[in-house]
Amino acid sequence: MKIKGIEHIGIAVNSLAEDAPFWKHILGLDHTGTETVDSEKVTTDIYDTGRGKIELLEAMSNDSTIAKYIDKRGAGVHHICFEVDDIHKAIIELKENNITVIYNEPKVGAEGYLVTFIHPKSTGGVLVELAQRP
Amino acid sequence: MKIKGIEHIGIAVNSLAEDAPFWKHILGLDHTGTETVDSEKVTTDIYDTGRGKIELLEAMSNDSTIAKYIDKRGAGVHHICFEVDDIHKAIIELKENNITVIYNEPKVGAEGYLVTFIHPKSTGGVLVELAQRP
Numbered sequence: 001m002k003i004k005g006i007e008h009i010g011i012a013v014n015s016l017a018e019d020a021p022f023w024k025h026i027l028g029l030d031h032t033g034t035e036t037v038d039s040e041k042v043t044t045d046i047y048d049t050g051r052g053k054i055e056l057l058e059a060m061s062n063d064s065t066i067a068k069y070i071d072k073r074g075a076g077v078h079h080i081c082f083e084v085d086d087i088h089k090a091i092i093e094l095k096e097n098n099i100t101v102i103y104n105e106p107k108v109g110a111e112g113y114l115v116t117f118i119h120p121k122s123t124g125g126v127l128v129e130l131a132q133r134p
Numbered sequence: 135m136k137i138k139g140i141e142h143i144g145i146a147v148n149s150l151a152e153d154a155p156f157w158k159h160i161l162g163l164d165h166t167g168t169e170t171v172d173s174e175k176v177t178t179d180i181y182d183t184g185r186g187k188i189e190l191l192e193a194m195s196n197d198s199t200i201a202k203y204i205d206k207r208g209a210g211v212h213h214i215c216f217e218v219d220d221i222h223k224a225i226i227e228l229k230e231n232n233i234t235v236i237y238n239e240p241k242v243g244a245e246g247y248l249v250t251f252i253h254p255k256s257t258g259g260v261l262v263e264l265a266q267r268p
Contacts, residue, residue, distance in 0.1 A: 003161055005185025006140055009214055011260055019258035026231055027137055027216070027262075049216060051139025052186045075259035077211040080143055082161070082183060097160055124153035125209035126145055128161075 001090040004083040007113070007131050008046075008053035012066045012078040016045050016058045019075070023047055023054055037110050042066050044110050055081075055110065079117070081129035087114045090130050094118065106132070135224040138217040141247070141265050142180075142187035146200045146212040150179050150192045153209070157181055157188055171244050176200050178244050189215075189244065213251070215263035221248045224264050228252065240266070 013019040016034075023029050029047035036043050041064035045056040057078060059067035069078055084090045087106045094101050100119035109115035112134035120127050147153040150168075157163050163181035170177050175198035179190040191212055193201035203212055218224045221240045228235050234253035243249035246268035254261050 001162060003163060003183055005183045006143065009140065009143065011258070013258050022233075022257050026228065026233060028135060029137060049137055049139050051217075073207070076254070077214065077260055080211065083185075094160065099156075099160060120210070123156050124145070124147050126211055 001093050001130075002085040004085060006052040007081040007083040007129075008055045009077060010044075010055045010057055010079040010081065010129070012069050012075050013056050013058055014070065014075050016043065016056060020045055020056055023056065029054060033111070035110055036060065039107060040065060040109075046110065079127040079129050081115075081131050084130045084132055087116060087130060087132035091116055135227050135264075136219040138219060140186035141215040141217040141263075142189045143211060144178075144189045144191055144213040144215065144263070146203050146209050147190045147192055148204065148209050150177065150190055154179050154190055157190065163188060167245075169244055170194065173241060174199060174243075180244065213261035213263050215249075215265050218264045218266055221250060221264060221266035225250055 024031055029049055032048050033046045041060045043058045043060055047054040057066045091101055091104060099122045102117040102119055106114040106116050109131060113131040115129055115131045118128040158165055163183055166182050167180045175194045177192045177194055181188040191200045225235055233256040236251040236253055240248040240250050243265060247265040249263055249265045252262040
């Protein structure tokens with residue numbers, strides 16, 4: 001598979017209202033959008049660093065994966081995402097190598113990217129997202 | 135301060151021998167170097183994604199910050215690093231904003247970068263490194 005770079009770092013936050021100001025006003029990152037991803041029950045606030053994005057993730061309900069993550073591990077880095085040229089090809093390659101892929105068929109994620117995730121048990125503890133630009 | 139992009143994502147691993155193959159051979163990232171950072175008691179294996187690096191961090195001894203991190207939280211993302219244009223100016227600005235900076239004087243980190251860290255209590259749970267290119 002061809003990795004084209006770090007697309008974003010996904011950060012689970014307790015509250016966008018309380019936690020976004022650090023990224024926006026202290027680091028001075030460029031806020032490029034806010035959207036809800038209903039399939040994941042999250043609101044995501046997106047910042048461009050110039051080389052990769054920061055996505056702050058706030059749970060929309062208690063059964064969101066982000067709420068569950070914060071209950072278990074606390075707020076912090078939830079996943080890292082790489083841009084790939086061809087997500088379908090990447091999934092086939094990963095499965096051939098016995099890597100545990102969470103969605104065998106890519107889903108539509110934030111900003112319309114086609115995405116899947118690699119389970120942390122296959123990566124040494126990191127939830128890795130792969131995303132193909134729409 | 136001026137953030138120039140994501141410089142790298144630092145990942146605490148149990149063993150480079152066991153964990154590096156995923157990043158190197160499955161994701162196919164370009165391995166650009168291995169070095170020891172004696173001040174942090176870590177061996178770091180550096181990969182270029184094309185847009186930001188991945189740094190795998192293995193403890194050199196049990197009292198390394200990485201060993202302590204893994205004991206407490208398990209292997210996974212340890213910190214994220216942004217490149218800044220002027221680290222001294224960034225530290226002054228952060229302190230003026232009551233942000234907890236770990237090194238008031240920058241240290242020399244991997245690849246000769248001048249670095250400091252922002253404490254997770256000031257960021258919403260993420261250990262953030264700032265680094266100025268040497």
